[in-house]
């Protein structure tokens with residue numbers, strides 16, 4: 172019997188669940204974070220506030236620039252190794268932290284299909300619209316797939332995802348872990364470790380140390396998208412905290428700090444100015460040329476990956492790298508598990 176279109180879409184919707192893990196507003200911590208960051212020297216802002224609707228769109232556009240090799244290199248590598256990963260882990264569930272549009276996940280789902288390892292997909296993100304959209308696309312593409320989506324902040328709400336007997340593969344892709352300082356990365360990994368069972372596995376994407384010119388270009392694209400992405404955080408503050416930033420009076424600057432092995436992204440004040448922030452009942456003074464750190468993006472070596480994982484309670488089981496060694500995918504297991 173032929174099913175009508177509405178029966179079809181209902182059947183698809185029934186394969187999707189969406190659970191709100193936190194009741195806290197993702198922007199709830201913005202005021203405190205901005206107050207703290209702007210009182211620090213150098214002034215700084217946390218990178219997680221880049222990603223409002225405009226910022227998420229700008230990031231997607233950055234990924235398409237010729238200079239920003241990260242996304243396409245990781246995507247190609249994942250396509251290459253997905254079968255090996257699924258064969259090694261044979262997961263019942265695939266949990267993806269910061270899943271966004273879930274575009275790269277398709278490689279793993281196809282590998283699952285090929286190997287008759289029909290895992291449930293658990294995308295985890297702050298944006299429920301993005302999750303709903305991605306889930307609908309995926310159940311549409313994969314007739315066998317069930318999606319259990321989680322809305323929350325993976326830095327705070329990890330403890331609330333259940334941990335059953337089934338094997339879970341946890342994904343953290345895109346080298347997002349590079350945004351965390353050493354101690355933050357260790358704390359995040361330990362928190363993740365604590366919700367994982369001994370048989371669970373962790374697949375982590377990491378950008379590698381490479382020629383400084385290649386790194387520099389990736390964060391200073393010719394089209395100016397990274398500059399717009401950087402300044403977008405000022406628009407977010409203006410909107411959410413009744414701020415008076417004039418984004419055009421700040422210059423985008425991204426440099427590779429070789430001794431720290433990280434990109435540092437700044438907004439430099441082009442002139443001396445006082446910026447009112449209504450919701451904080453304050454004015455923030457900037458000297459001419461004063462830098463404000465908006466993001467670090469760490470670059471890794473096999474040795475720094477090992478030591479970071481070790482501090483977080485993991486050991487690398489398999490290390491996959493692209494032929495140009497621009498990017499790594501590391502399959503890790505809890506250190507104290509068999």
Ligand code: AVJ
Pocket residue numbers: 233241345346347349350390397400466467468
């Ligand atoms: C999404 C955090 C991996 O650090 O490369 C892109 C964000 N910043 N261009 C990165 C970003 C500037 C990106 N991550």
